Amino acid sequence: MFVGWEGVGFCSYALIGHWHEDPKNADAGRKAFVVTRLGDAAFGVAIIWLFYFAGTTDISAINNTAAAAMPEKTAFIISILLLAGAAGKSAQIPLTVWLPDAMAGPTPVSALIHAATMVTAGAYLLMRMFPVIEISGAAMMTIAGIGAVTAFYAATAALFQRDLKKVLAYSTISQIGYMVVAVGAGSVSASLFHLIIHAFFKSLLFMAAGCVIQAMHEEHDIFEMGGLGKHMPVVFASFLAGALALSAAPGTGGFFSKDAILTATFMQGGWFYYSVYALLELTALITTIYIFRVAFVVFMGPEKKKPSPIPAAMPAILVPLAILSIVGGALDFPAALGGSERLTGFLMVQGLAGIVPAETSGAGLQAITALVFVFGLAASYYLYILRPERREAMVSRHPRVAGFFENAWHIDGLYYRLFVLPYRKMSVILWEQIDEGAIDDFLDKTADGFAAFGTWLRAGVTGRAAAYISSIAAGAALILIYFLWGRI
Numbered sequence: 493m494f495v496g497w498e499g500v501g502f503c504s505y506a507l508i509g510h511w512h513e514d515p516k517n518a519d520a521g522r523k524a525f526v527v528t529r530l531g532d533a534a535f536g537v538a539i540i541w542l543f544y545f546a547g548t549t550d551i552s553a554i555n556n557t558a559a560a561a562m563p564e565k566t567a568f569i570i571s572i573l574l575l576a577g578a579a580g581k582s583a584q585i586p587l588t589v590w591l592p593d594a595m596a597g598p599t600p601v602s603a604l605i606h607a608a609t610m611v612t613a614g615a616y617l618l619m620r621m622f623p624v625i626e627i628s629g630a631a632m633m634t635i636a637g638i639g640a641v642t643a644f645y646a647a648t649a650a651l652f653q654r655d656l657k658k659v660l661a662y663s664t665i666s667q668i669g670y671m672v673v674a675v676g677a678g679s680v681s682a683s684l685f686h687l688i689i690h691a692f693f694k695s696l697l698f699m700a701a702g703c704v705i706q707a708m709h710e711e712h713d714i715f716e717m718g719g720l721g722k723h724m725p726v727v728f729a730s731f732l733a734g735a736l737a738l739s740a741a742p743g744t745g746g747f748f749s750k751d752a753i754l755t756a757t758f759m760q761g762g763w764f765y766y767s768v769y770a771l772l773e774l775t776a777l778i779t780t781i782y783i784f785r786v787a788f789v790v791f792m793g794p795e796k797k798k799p800s801p802i803p804a805a806m807p808a809i810l811v812p813l814a815i816l817s818i819v820g821g822a823l824d825f826p827a828a829l830g831g832s833e834r835l836t837g838f839l840m841v842q843g844l845a846g847i848v849p850a851e852t853s854g855a856g857l858q859a860i861t862a863l864v865f866v867f868g869l870a871a872s873y874y875l876y877i878l879r880p881e882r883r884e885a886m887v888s889r890h891p892r893v894a895g896f897f898e899n900a901w902h903i904d905g906l907y908y909r910l911f912v913l914p915y916r917k918m919s920v921i922l923w924e925q926i927d928e929g930a931i932d933d934f935l936d937k938t939a940d941g942f943a944a945f946g947t948w949l950r951a952g953v954t955g956r957a958a959a960y961i962s963s964i965a966a967g968a969a970l971i972l973i974y975f976l977w978g979r980i
Contacts, residue, residue, distance in 0.1 A: 493551070493617070494532075494539060497581065500610045501528050507605065508597040520593040527590040531580015535617070538573035541566075542624075555623040555844075564628050571631035574621055575638065582614030582668045585642045589904045591665055595657040599702030602657060607664050607698050608691035615671035615687060619680045622844055626678065633764055636676025636757070640768040640775075643669030647778040649900040651785070655712045656701050659786055662900070663738065664694055666775060670753050673768060679756035680844050681836040685824045686749035688835075692820050693737035693746055696813035697783075700731040703806045704790060707799035714786055719795030724802075728791045730810035735787050737817040739780035739869070742862045745820030750776065751861050752824070758857055773864055780868025781875075788876040 502525075509521025543549050545566060546558035559567075578584065583591035594606050605611065618625065618635065625631055643666045650662035667690050674683035707724065708717055721728040737746035754776075757769045824835035875883040887894045896902065952963075 493620075494536065497532060497535065497577075497613065500605065500613070501525065501532065501581075504528070504594070504605060504610060507601040508594045510597050510601070514596075517596040520590075520596040524590040524594050527587055528580045531577045531587055531614075534573045534580070535577025538570050538577065541570050541573070545570075551620060555621070559623040559627065562624065562627055567624055567627035568631045571621075571625045571628055572634065574617060574625070575631075575635055578614030578617050578672070579638070580614070581617070582611055582672070583665045584614065584638055584669065584672060585645060586903075588642065588646065588665055588900075589907060592658050592661045592900070595655070595661050599657065599698060599705065602661070603695040603698035603702070607660070607694040611664060612668060612671065612687050612690070615668055615675070615683060618672065618675040619683050619844065622675060622680050625675065632676050632678065634676070636673050636765065636768050639669040639672030639674075639676055640771045641669075642666070643673065643775045644771050644778075645901060647775045647782065648897045651778055651782040652894055652898040654715055654898075656705065656714050656717075656786065656790070657698070657712060659714070659782060660694065660697050660701060663697075663779070663783065664690075666779065667694065667738070669775075670750060670772065673772065674753040674756055677753070677757040677760050677765065677768075679752065681824065681833075681839045682749070682752035682756050684839065685752055685835055686746075688823060689737065689745040689749040689817070689820045692813055693734040693817040696730060696734040696810060696817055697738065699806075699813065700727050700734065700810055703727045703802055703810070704799075706806065707802050708797060709800065711797070714789050716796055717790045718793035719791075720799055721791035723799050724791075724807065726807040727810065728787075730807065730814040731791065732787060733814035733817050735783045737820075738783050739865055740776055740861055741865050741869075742858075743821075744818050745823070746817070747858075747861065747865075748821035748824065748826060751858050752826075754861060755857050773860065776861065776864050777868045777871075780865055781872045784869055784872035785876050788872065792877060 505521045505525040507521075508524050509518045511517045512521070539549060542554055542558075545562060546554050548554065548558075562570075576587075579587045583589075591606065591611065595602055597606070625635065646662040646664075646666035646669065650659050650666065653659045653662060667686070671683045671686050671690075674680070674686065703724065704717065704720060704727065705712060707720070711717065733744075737744040740747040740750040754769060754772055757765055757772065824833050826833065899905065
């Protein structure tokens with residue numbers, strides 16, 4: 493797993509910097525590589541610790557045998573190290589800053605590895621190592637807390653982004669936060685269910701965004717678009733299917749997978765998990781608003797520029813993904829509604845399902861999730877279709893608040909001041925004062941000394957035989973004087 497982990501990390505770096513002639517793209521690739529390596533270092537330490545305790549790196553052996561004898565404190569430390577590794581790969585707090593910049597890569601890359609596959613590997617790691625994690629209640633709560641805060645943070649950032657791909661990037665961070673919460677709430681089945689459904693609708697949304705960007709001549713600003721629904725009906729319908737699944741519209745795959753996470757969190761009980769549940773419901777509301785903000789502005793708003801035709805193959809690819817986003821809930825359809833819960837059953841056989849809520853426990857919670865979707869859809873329609881001037885007035889009255897969320901809580905700037913700027917200043921000191929001021933100056937002065945000594949010696953090398961004979965005679969005379977003086 494670790495070798496594959498590093499392999500996809502290199503692929504991510506190379507693909508983000510695909511258009512390397514642009515310094516911003518090259519910088520984004522390096523940034524992703526460095527930030528994700530921080531998490532990988534923690535993951536590597538966790539592997540070493542597991543080997544020290546269990547005598548093996550075989551995951552099945554660790555889960556089935558060694559985990560049962562592991563002390564809670566050891567399990568807690570290893571779980572936190574695994575969480576750090578997952579945070580790096582899946583862009584969870586505090587290692588979120590690389591994924592939005594990863595949108596510098598081509599859109600198919602964003603759809604495949606930075607939304608549907610590689611970026612969810614961190615959540616998968618936590619699911620796979622769940623028998624170790626569940627030993628420590630503190631570790632479970634820490635994981636759930638990190639996931640919930642990340643989900644809320646990224647949703648608020650997505651709500652204020654103008655770049656179409658960055659909206660989806662922050663959305664990806666937020667939805668992975670839901671998966672992490674599910675592990676912390678003890679339901680691996682809900683986490684894996686959402687991972688699969690998320691792969692359907694998020695790759696769909698990214699590919700639809702690629703169609704829009706292609707048609708709009710590489711324009712990314714959603715407020716420079718509008719009225720594209722009539723020009724691109726298949727793309728509009730597909731994007732709408734993805735938006736419905738992302739916002740957990742009743743009946744879609746996203747509704748059932750997200751509701752499974754919310755139900756598992758609520759059923760844990762206690763003030764902490766109730767707080768996490770409330771924060772996730774608030775995040776679901778914001779999610780509905782920001783994704784339909786994109787749909788309304790880009791496809792239904794006033795037309796700004798006329799799009800260019802795109803190849804027919806581009807929108808055709810979206811249709812299968814749209815279908816999977818809507819009907820994907822059949823993969824683990826709730827038993828309370830007559831489903832067979834195939835995914836949960838498979839994981840139970842593997843011993844990895846975690847807590848499976850009772851069949852009737854989620855009925856009332858499903859109604860809450862549905863109401864949250866309806867309210868969010870109505871709010872988005874009001875703010876971006878009916879009364880856009882009200883939204884603009886709100887933003888203009890509170891520019892600092894809008895700027896705070898648009899800049900993703902200024903976390904990137906904070907890291908720049910805490911880590912990048914001191915490193916650069918230290919580099920300048922080492923370069924100017926240590927390397928050039930001390931080391932180079934010492935070497936230069938040493939060289940100057942040897943040069944001066946050589947110049948002094950060279951003064952005696954005249955090339956005249958008479959001078960050499962005189963020098964030899966003078967030297968011989970001094971030697972004789974020395975010996976004679978000794979005898980006297």
